[in-house]
Amino acid sequence: MLQQHLRQLTLRSGGEGFTDITAALNREIAASGLNTGLAVIACLHTSCSLTVNENADPRVLEDLAAFLRALVPQEGVKPLSGRGELRRWVHDDEGPDDMPAHIRTALTCTSLSLSFQGGRLLLGTWQAIYLWEHRAEGQQRRLTIHLIGQ
Amino acid sequence: MLQQHLRQLTLRSGGEGFTDITAALNREIAASGLNTGLAVIACLHTSCSLTVNENADPRVLEDLAAFLRALVPQEGVKPLSGRGELRRWVHDDEGPDDMPAHIRTALTCTSLSLSFQGGRLLLGTWQAIYLWEHRAEGQQRRLTIHLIGQ
Amino acid sequence: MLQQHLRQLTLRSGGEGFTDITAALNREIAASGLNTGLAVIACLHTSCSLTVNENADPRVLEDLAAFLRALVPQEGVKPLSGRGELRRWVHDDEGPDDMPAHIRTALTCTSLSLSFQGGRLLLGTWQAIYLWEHRAEGQQRRLTIHLIGQ
Numbered sequence: 087m088l089q090q091h092l093r094q095l096t097l098r099s100g101g102e103g104f105t106d107i108t109a110a111l112n113r114e115i116a117a118s119g120l121n122t123g124l125a126v127i128a129c130l131h132t133s134c135s136l137t138v139n140e141n142a143d144p145r146v147l148e149d150l151a152a153f154l155r156a157l158v159p160q161e162g163v164k165p166l167s168g169r170g171e172l173r174r175w176v177h178d179d180e181g182p183d184d185m186p187a188h189i190r191t192a193l194t195c196t197s198l199s200l201s202f203q204g205g206r207l208l209l210g211t212w213q214a215i216y217l218w219e220h221r222a223e224g225q226q227r228r229l230t231i232h233l234i235g236q
Numbered sequence: 237m238l239q240q241h242l243r244q245l246t247l248r249s250g251g252e253g254f255t256d257i258t259a260a261l262n263r264e265i266a267a268s269g270l271n272t273g274l275a276v277i278a279c280l281h282t283s284c285s286l287t288v289n290e291n292a293d294p295r296v297l298e299d300l301a302a303f304l305r306a307l308v309p310q311e312g313v314k315p316l317s318g319r320g321e322l323r324r325w326v327h328d329d330e331g332p333d334d335m336p337a338h339i340r341t342a343l344t345c346t347s348l349s350l351s352f353q354g355g356r357l358l359l360g361t362w363q364a365i366y367l368w369e370h371r372a373e374g375q376q377r378r379l380t381i382h383l384i385g386q
Numbered sequence: 387m388l389q390q391h392l393r394q395l396t397l398r399s400g401g402e403g404f405t406d407i408t409a410a411l412n413r414e415i416a417a418s419g420l421n422t423g424l425a426v427i428a429c430l431h432t433s434c435s436l437t438v439n440e441n442a443d444p445r446v447l448e449d450l451a452a453f454l455r456a457l458v459p460q461e462g463v464k465p466l467s468g469r470g471e472l473r474r475w476v477h478d479d480e481g482p483d484d485m486p487a488h489i490r491t492a493l494t495c496t497s498l499s500l501s502f503q504g505g506r507l508l509l510g511t512w513q514a515i516y517l518w519e520h521r522a523e524g525q526q527r528r529l530t531i532h533l534i535g536q
Contacts, residue, residue: 088238088388088534090385092272092351092358122392124426124532126274126349130360132290138496139488140432145477146488152473153458153489156316158303159467166456167309167322172467173302177295188289188296189303196288197349199426199497201392201532208392208530210430230358232274232351234238234384234534235390238388240535242422242501242508276424276499280510282440306466308453317459317472323452327445338439338446339453346438347499380508382424382501384388384534 091118091233099134099219099227104147107229108207108214114231115202123235125207127215128197130228133187134219135194141214158186187220194218202235241268241383249284249369249377254297257379258357258364264381265352273385275357277365278347280378283337284369285344291364308336337370344368352385391418391533399434399519399527404447407529408507408514414531415502423535425507427515428497430528433487434519435494441514458486487520494518502535
């Protein structure tokens with residue numbers, strides 16, 4: 087019979103960049119006693135996100151971060167058509183890194199749904215799950231991990 | 237024992253921009269009688285999407301919308317490398333806002349998975365859930381809300 | 387009573403572009419014997435993704451692919467603010483199409499959650515589900531399809 091387990095994870099991010107949470111998620115699955123099921127991980131914030139990406143060459147993460155910085159610059163954006171002027175962010179009360187962080191969150195994922203089997207996440211060889219911090223400084227971050235399985 | 241409830245929500249968007257659907261989703265959870273579980277919200281369209289973002293300063297939504305307009309302009313795009321010419325959209329039968337709307341949908345989320353507890357969505361302090369309309373004009377929009385819980 | 391079915395699907399992509407997997411997913415749902423439930427589809431790779439988009443005019447997919455090529459060019463990116471120089475990818479061991487493929491994956495979806503009813507995915511009229519290959523060459527790709535329903 088299917089059961090559910092809902093837990094919160096708290097972690098401190100190290101500022102803009104990636105924290106590999108794969109092992110922490112696998113520990114939660116092991117602790118639940120469930121063998122096979124669905125894991126839904128959600129981020130309770132609007133300036134960091136979740137992503138599945140390569141766990142091998144660290145330069146992949148470096149390029150990912152550089153891309154998102156170029157895509158959503160702190161100084162504002164010009165249309166990708168090349169036609170139009172720079173538009174600055176109007177939301178700037180919380181520092182120049184805050185509005186880009188909200189946009190970078192909207193372009194990536196607030197929640198991820200993955201299967202687990204044998205008490206572990208069912209991932210491809212090169213996949214890891216990252217909390218992607220978009221604020222410049224490290225933050226206390228809360229995630230939920232929701233397991234439905236047996 | 238886990239149960240499921242599957243409902244459709246219909247709403248009218250007000251043209252390009254955001255409709256906060258958090259309260260409507262909480263009403264569906266309350267009506268289901270479920271206390272704790274998983275809520276999956278999906279959008280039955282290809283030119284609007286779902287996003288979780290800040291519910292406090294309305295300028296966050298203003299900047300989000302301005303960013304996505306700049307990223308996917310109606311007139312077409314030039315490579316972000318700066319090398320190459322403007323490419324116009326070849327799909328233009330349904331008006332100049334239609335193809336950008338499909339692309340904006342692909343860059344954001346068609347479905348969201350979130351947990352609920354105590355009969356309410358488990359959200360961070362600053363999180364709200366928005367239907368993000370990408371067409372210029374208001375549209376009749378259908379969402380599914382699927383609850384699995386107890 | 388709710389049950390789960392977890393299967394893997396293997397398919398060969400035809401190089402950069404889209405493979406419609408809607409019918410294959412509906413076959414898995416039919417084979418499970420479940421009528422109503424949640425389907426979570428996940429991609430076990432970091433250089434292809436999943437997307438829901440239009441199934442009618444093939445030019446929509448053509449424009450989607452052209453957009454993502456312009457957004458994440460092989461030669462690197464310049465800030466969308468227009469202020470700054472071209473930055474080339476530092477991860478380039480696996481060919482010039484590999485790092486763009488990782489980024490395109492991060493901007494789209496590794497997993498999708500959708501409801502099914504009457505033994506079929508509950509989709510809008512114009513929605514199809516695509517595997518979006520981001521590598522230049524065709525690849526063997528593995529997906530999981532996880533059904534929870536009754």
